[in-house]
Amino acid sequence: MPIIEDVSFYLDQNEFVTLIGPSGCGKSTIFNMIAGIVPVEEGKVFIDGRDCTGEVGQVSYMYQKDLLLPWKKVIDNTILPLIIKGESVREARKKVIPYLKLFGLEGFEYKYPFQLSGGMRQRAALLRTYMFSKDIVLLDEPFGGLDAITRSKMQSWLLEVIEKVKASVLFVTHDIEEAIYLSDRIYVLTERPARIKEEVAIHLPRPREREIVTTTQFNRIKRHILLNLS
Amino acid sequence: MRKWENIGDKTIPLLFIFIILVFWQLIVDGGIIARYILPSPYDVVVVCIKIIPDIKEHIWTTLQEALIGLVVAIALSVILAVLMDNFTLLKKAIQPLLVVSQTIPVMVLAPLFAMWFGFDMLPKIMVVILVCFFPIVVNLLEGLNSLDQDLLNLMKSMKASRWHIFSLAKFPASLGSFFSGLKIAATYSIIGAVIGEWMGGKSGLGVYMTRVRQSFALDKVFASILIIIVLSLLLFEIIELIQYLAMPWRRAIK
Numbered sequence: 001m002p003i004i005e006d007v008s009f010y011l012d013q014n015e016f017v018t019l020i021g022p023s024g025c026g027k028s029t030i031f032n033m034i035a036g037i038v039p040v041e042e043g044k045v046f047i048d049g050r051d052c053t054g055e056v057g058q059v060s061y062m063y064q065k066d067l068l069l070p071w072k073k074v075i076d077n078t079i080l081p082l083i084i085k086g087e088s089v090r091e092a093r094k095k096v097i098p099y100l101k102l103f104g105l106e107g108f109e110y111k112y113p114f115q116l117s118g119g120m121r122q123r124a125a126l127l128r129t130y131m132f133s134k135d136i137v138l139l140d141e142p143f144g145g146l147d148a149i150t151r152s153k154m155q156s157w158l159l160e161v162i163e164k165v166k167a168s169v170l171f172v173t174h175d176i177e178e179a180i181y182l183s184d185r186i187y188v189l190t191e192r193p194a195r196i197k198e199e200v201a202i203h204l205p206r207p208r209e210r211e212i213v214t215t216t217q218f219n220r221i222k223r224h225i226l227l228n229l230s
Numbered sequence: 231m232r233k234w235e236n237i238g239d240k241t242i243p244l245l246f247i248f249i250i251l252v253f254w255q256l257i258v259d260g261g262i263i264a265r266y267i268l269p270s271p272y273d274v275v276v277v278c279i280k281i282i283p284d285i286k287e288h289i290w291t292t293l294q295e296a297l298i299g300l301v302v303a304i305a306l307s308v309i310l311a312v313l314m315d316n317f318t319l320l321k322k323a324i325q326p327l328l329v330v331s332q333t334i335p336v337m338v339l340a341p342l343f344a345m346w347f348g349f350d351m352l353p354k355i356m357v358v359i360l361v362c363f364f365p366i367v368v369n370l371l372e373g374l375n376s377l378d379q380d381l382l383n384l385m386k387s388m389k390a391s392r393w394h395i396f397s398l399a400k401f402p403a404s405l406g407s408f409f410s411g412l413k414i415a416a417t418y419s420i421i422g423a424v425i426g427e428w429m430g431g432k433s434g435l436g437v438y439m440t441r442v443r444q445s446f447a448l449d450k451v452f453a454s455i456l457i458i459i460v461l462s463l464l465l466f467e468i469i470e471l472i473q474y475l476a477m478p479w480r481r482a483i484k
């Protein structure tokens with residue numbers, strides 16, 4: 001049985017688009033195909049109109065696991081993409097320092113990942129993803145492993161960061177509230193094999209306050225997606 | 231049994247060894263076993279302290295052979311493990327041979343080495359290399375293989391070169407296993423050198439042991455064993471210290 005079937009979607013500049021679907025429906029596989037690390041049997045990936053199918057290095061990609069290198073201090077983890085591009089540690093560190101504050105990592109830069117909480121580790125992983133500095137950022141359930149309170153804080157924080165750094169984000173989650181709170185548009189996927197069931201545009205004003213999740217408008221969208229997913 | 235869990239890791243084995251030694255001492259002191267057949271622990275320590283100044287040369291020779299063998303074994307293992315990790319065909323070809331090499335008893339090879347390489351240090355070093363090589367290669371290979379597949383994919387998605395994947399991720403990820411292998415190898419290295427020396431030579435703890443055994447000086451044989459144990463533990467601790475220094479993030483975990 002194929003993992004993905006006839007899935008077609010787009011992402012505009014500075015847009016926040018979420019793929020939502022049940023676990024195991026193929027969301028991560030779609031991301032892996034966009035990132036060029038699993039072969040695509042059928043279909044194509046276009047970036048700025050150029051066919052990038054199977055090419056690596058075209059998007060910034062963050063996994064659900066933080067995948068920080070345990071043997072490197074936080075700051076050296078965040079500069080990993082720069083090191084891979086061939087920059088020296090000194091140069092790279094200089095470049096990342098201005099972002100430490102925005103990403104809430106100030107004071108933690110010389111700690112090892114093991115000394116950080118789950119939320120802080122995701123921040124470090126996100127900064128590392130950002131340092132790869134591609135216009136398109138893929139975030140695969142970045143807050144999936146966090147407790148509810150930390151997760152909610154991280155969502156608001158993510159909105160703030162994206163407001164400042166301007167990025168086009170493709171997001172994956174199976175949390176409906178998270179999807180609505182963060183996104184401009186949502187694609188609802190079916191069970192495996194993944195197909196697009198529906199596209200939902202979220203016309204909630206930005207910047208979004210946390211309280212927005214309690215409004216009737218928010219809940220109407222939530223109810224709609226919930227019914228559609230089950 | 232719960233309260234035993236609060237006692238430090240080393241306390242229980244040390245206590246156990248102490249009890250055995252006391253038992254042993256009492257057996258010999260009580261005349262149950264004659265002193266010329268089994269010297270008491272106390273006698274062994276006294277003899278050991280007495281003979282050390284005389285056998286410094288022997289100890290030094292053994293230590294040199296063990297260290298040179300260990301260093302060569304490390305170099306060879308690292309090269310081979312990295313090659314095997316990079317070339318699957320090579321790995322498939324060599325892995326069974328590695329295991330077979332361990333089924334040949336050292337006691338059989340040592341005299342052959344003596345015949346081929348003479349009675350100087352070389353054949354002893356060869357024995358050390360042979361016994362140290364395997365644990366390092368096997369552990370290092372396992373370590374190189376232990377890298378999280380997702381991390382590997384993440385690095386690939388960043389267009390990382392093979393060298394970067396190796397130096398930034400694979401190698402540091404393998405260090406824990408590498409040091410485990412190294413510690414086993416370090417403890418084998420001294421006894422490896424001694425076995426080599428049993429086949430003949432001019433100097434070394436093994437040569438000394440053969441001599442005192444032939445003159446039935448059992449207390450000196452036991453003293454030699456004590457020295458071998460102490461040297462092996464010493465090497466083990468040195469490797470542990472190097473690991474402590476080389477892997478600062480492990481300290482952070484604790």
Ligand SMILES: Nc1ncnc2c1ncn2[C@@H]1O[C@H](COP(=O)(O)OP(=O)(O)O)[C@@H](O)[C@H]1O
Pocket residue numbers: 003021022023024025026027028029030192
């Ligand atoms: N490397 C793989 N080889 C074969 N099947 C896989 C592989 N990775 C994932 N799958 C399967 O593909 C399906 C989709 O997986 P995934 O994309 O991880 O789902 P999601 O991210 O939506 O939870 C799952 O049924 C999974 O078992």
Ligand SMILES: [Mg+2]
Pocket residue numbers: 027028029140
């Ligand atoms: Mg997934």
